[in-house]
Each structure stands twice: as C-alpha cells, then as structure tokens.
Amino acid sequence: MREKAAGLRLTIDLAALAGNWRRLARLAAQAECAAVVKADAYGIGIAAAGPALAAAGARTFFVALPEEGVALRRALAESPVPQAPIYVLGGFFHEAAELYAAHRLSPVLGHLGEVERWRRWQERGQAALHVDTGMNRLGLSLEEAENLARSGGPGEGVDLLLSHLACADEPAHGASEAQLRRFLEAKALLRLPRASLANSAGIHLSPTFHQDLVRPGIALYGGASHPQAVSDPVVTAEARILQVRTVPRGDTVGYGAVETMKRTSRIAILAAGYADGYLRAAGSSDAASGALVCIEGHLAPLVGRVSMDLIAVDVTDLPQGLAAPGRWAELFGPNIDINAVARHAGTIAYELLTGLSRRACRRYVGQEG
Incomplete structure (x- = not known):
C-alpha cells in the first residue's frame, strides 16, 4: 500500500x-x-x-x-x-x-x-x-x-x-x-x-x-571512490510520472523560465524533487544540460529546474505512450549512474545517498537466507 x-x-x-x-x-x-x-x-x-x-x-x-x-x-x-x-x-x-x-x-x-x-x-x-x-x-x-x-x-x-x-x-x-x-x-x-x-x-x-x-x-x-573501483549499484531511485503535457516551441518550463523549448515537446512531470534529496543543481537550462532519467529503457533529459516536489523531463523522442501517468522513471540505479547524476549536480554520490527522503517508499530485495 x-x-x-x-x-x-x-x-x-x-x-x-x-x-x-x-x-x-x-x-x-x-x-x-x-x-x-x-x-x-x-x-x-x-x-x-x-x-x-x-x-x-x-x-x-x-x-x-x-x-x-x-x-x-x-x-x-x-x-x-x-x-x-x-x-x-x-x-x-x-x-x-x-x-x-x-x-x-x-x-x-x-x-x-x-x-x-x-x-x-x-x-x-x-x-x-x-x-x-x-x-x-x-x-x-x-x-x-x-x-x-x-x-x-x-x-x-x-x-x-x-x-x-x-x-x-x-x-x-x-x-x-x-x-x-x-x-x-x-x-x-x-x-x-x-x-x-x-x-x-x-x-x-x-x-x-x-x-x-x-x-x-x-x-x-555503489558510489565511485577511485578511478579503478568497481561497485555495483545498491540503490535504485524511481519517481512516479504524474502527467504528460505538450509544451509549444518557444515556451519555458519551470521556475525562473531558465529553459526554452526549441521544438514543440512532450514533457513528463515526475513526483520527486529536492525535498526527496534529488538536488536542484541537477536541473537543466538553456546554458547547460542537466541529468538524465530512464523510462522503460529509454533515456530522457531533465528540462528546467528541479523544484521541491517535481521534475520535468523531455519524452518527445520516446515511443508514444511509453511515458504515462502512473509509470516510473529511474532517477539513478542500473541504467542511470548515480555518479553521473552527482556530477551534473556539482556534487558526489555521498550527498545524493545520504540525502534520500524519508517520505520515499523503500523496499529491500536480495536478503540472504
């Protein structure tokens, strides 16, 4: 439940x-x-x-x-x-x-x-x-x-x-x-x-x-510690898709109007944000691209700023209907390297992991015995 x-x-x-x-x-x-x-x-x-x-x-x-x-x-x-x-x-x-x-x-x-x-x-x-x-x-x-x-x-x-x-x-x-x-x-x-x-x-x-x-x-x-280190992902973070909307070319997305659509785009709105430990600095703007998410094996870039409870991602290039309300988008895990997300946010995996929200639903898998 x-x-x-x-x-x-x-x-x-x-x-x-x-x-x-x-x-x-x-x-x-x-x-x-x-x-x-x-x-x-x-x-x-x-x-x-x-x-x-x-x-x-x-x-x-x-x-x-x-x-x-x-x-x-x-x-x-x-x-x-x-x-x-x-x-x-x-x-x-x-x-x-x-x-x-x-x-x-x-x-x-x-x-x-x-x-x-x-x-x-x-x-x-x-x-x-x-x-x-x-x-x-x-x-x-x-x-x-x-x-x-x-x-x-x-x-x-x-x-x-x-x-x-x-x-x-x-x-x-x-x-x-x-x-x-x-x-x-x-x-x-x-x-x-x-x-x-x-x-x-x-x-x-x-x-x-x-x-x-x-x-x-x-x-x-699962965080990077050394150039030669190998570490398997331990945490997969996924955000629920709340809505998919069409944004016309020339419109902006999110606070501060920092990113303008260069084409008419389908934008998925995810139910996570910096209140969940997904850092605001991972967002995107006209000046610099942000992090990626993964939806059903397809990558999608962030659009605009990360807000407290919401993230916008561009799903225009995904198959029609793949991004739909109620489905989940991987923020980091086996398909999205947590260290790459951290670099986009100007930080390290330590901060992303230790800042994970208490309001997130947690499920544990792989218990031995």
Missing part, C-alpha cells in the same frame, strides 16, 4: 551491498575488511544494512555518533555477530558514557582531553586512537602522539590506531604517500595492536596502505 501512495520509491539491493563488501575484502585480502555504516548506512537504512553486511562476513563496524552505534547494536542482535566491535568515529561523548557501556561501543579518541577522560572512566572497554596525518580534522598531531607515547601510551583497552586519507581518490596526488609516512611514524611510536588507514579509495592503493584493517564506506553503497 505504501508504494501505491508514494511519489518516489527506492529499491535497495542488499545482495549488491554484500557483493560489494566481498569484492573489497578480496582486494584487501591480507587485512580485515570492516564496514562503515554511518549516516544511516549512507542513506539505505542501518537496520537492514548492518545485518546484511554481517551475513556477508563483516566483523567490525564504524559509525559516526553513539546514537548510530546504539541503532546498529540493536540491528545486529539477531545477526551472526551480535557482539561485533562498533567504533564511534566522533569520539567519546562523556555525557553519554552510559550508552558506550550499555551497548559496547568503542570510541575513537581524537584529542588528549578524550584520552584523559577515557583513562579515568571506570567502565571502559575497547577504544581506538586517531592520529592526524594531514587531513586536519580529528586526531592527535604527531607531536602529541610522541608525548603520549612517552607518558605511557593512551591507556588500557586502546587496541587500534587509525588515520584518514585526504586524497586517496586521486592516485597521482602525493598527499597519500606523505600521510602513509606519518602514519607509520605514529604506529612505531605508539605500538598499538592493530592499525587502520585505508578508506574505500585507499583500498586501491598499495597493500602497505591496508595495514591490519580497511574501512570501506561509499564503495559499499
């Missing part, structure tokens, strides 16, 4: 998600392959993604915030690994210390104040330590890491050293090698049991970057 009343439907292929994880695990065969499921598993739903990844073989997970860790722990309750380590990249929220204890969450300690609070906390379990090697976001500087090593290290239970690559998606960029050198220096200083540096893109760098554990994120969900 939900789909009958929806303007946007999302088909989420959990078998493709599992297949992407297995492919990455093979690429980093000498290291453990974890799974990053922050931002509600990049928009696809942590309650479904967590168990699917666990069934595929993932044994360690990363989230951004403790509340995400709580949701994941609950999702894993009936999975093969209900006690799997869950690392919180945002660190140790001491005001929420009881959540870390109750749900066995492991903070990634990112500054000396957190390290000290962690040392004083009586109920601590496992934790990781983040060193900054060039991103300049979270993490201890190398000088701080050296001082910490001299003072006895981060404390009991800290079993993983990690850092994050800034430019791994650009193979020719020298920043990754420089970060690796700094990371190995920190690793030698702190001597923690395990180390993790590679994100999705970093998995495609040399095996030295893999260390003991790799942390894929976007590559699990």
